[in-house]
Structure formats: C-alpha cells, structure tokens
Amino acid sequence: MVMIGSVTQFDLEKQGSNFGLFGVNVGSQKTEALVTLNARIVNTTTGEILMTVEGTGQGNQNDDQVVIFGIGGGTTTSNEGKLLTSATQKAVEQIITKMKTNQSKLAAVPKVLPNVTAVVADVTGNTVVLNKGKSDGYHAGMKVSIERVGKEIKDPQTGKVIRSVTTPIGLVEINDVDQSSSVGTIISGTGFKVGDIASPQQ
Secondary structure: OEEEEEEEEEEEEEEEEEEEEOOEEEEEEEEEEEEEEEEEEEOOOOOOEEEEEEEEEEEEEEEEEEEEOOEEEEOOOOOHHHHHHHHHHHHHHHHHHHHHHOHHHHHOOOOOOOOOOEEEEEEEOOEEEEOOOHHHOOOOOOEEEEEEEEEEEEOOOOOOEEEEEEEEEEEEEEEEEOOOOEEEEEEEEOOOOOOOEEEEEO
C-alpha cells in the first residue's frame, strides 16, 4: 500500500475595515490562511483506492491601526508564511486522526501473496533462510509451506522443466525480511534441507 496526497486549497484571504469620526480613524485587517489536503491509500498491486480522507486547517491574524489627526499607531505584522504553516499542520493532524479512526478498514484488507516461490538457502536448528525477500513481496508474518521436489516433468521438445511434483514437509513463519532474503522459524515439520521449495500460504 502507498499513500498519495494532494493540496486542494492553499490560500490567504485578507479583509479590512475602517471607521472614522472627528479626526480619529480606526482600521483593522484580518488575514486568514486556508489549507485543504487530500490523502488516498492505494493498493499498489490492484490499484484499488482503500481509503480517502480530507483535512482542513486555518490560521488567523488580526492587525489594528489608529490614526488621530494624521498621527497613527498600531500593529502591522506580516506572518503569512507562519499562518500557512500552522494551517497545514492542522490539516495534517486532522488527516492522521481520521486515518486512525478508519485503520480497522485497512487491517481488514487481505494481504496479497507473492506469486514467486522461494528456495531454502540454509537450515540451522529451528531457523530457515530463504532466497527471496521484500523485492519479491515477502514480508514478516507470512507463512510458507516447505515442500520437497519429488519429480520434475520436462517438455519433450525443449527439455525444459514445465512442472515440479512436490510433497509438503512443514510450515515456516517469516519473522525477518530484507530486500533479497527472508528468515523464518519452523512451526511444523522436520528434515528441511537446502534446495527445498517454499510456497507462500494464506
């Protein structure tokens, strides 16, 4: 799964007002930052959109100015960058909150099994090392059926192996994975050997 985000609103709005009476002029300006973010969680295998959430954030600032017979005083600041940053942070926090609320939906999505079988590269005690890893879709928590090849059927025209007849001999649960290998613990079966086949299971 991967998260894709987009900015659908990133605006600054300014509103001003003035009031004058007997030589006294009072003015004010309000600056408001508005940010809206959209995030989608996508299944990279099927392209299905698993979740869509939107977050909005606002940042406000008020400046006042008083002028008496041409002599003025007040506050005028320019923090537009900070206002937009604050609004963005609020939008992100809203997205995170919504995702946490809906994370049970993601947990219910079945993980796609790799369609590549691995080969046992090492057996030491109760630990088995396979020659496939993250680059082939293997992940921690996945179970693989260890099978012994009993017979290979070859194409009579090309001589290439077109099918292997195997016998299940046990089950291994993967608990550590890098890009090109996986390490698992034997949960059933005995007599595993280097060269045995490991087939991903549900």
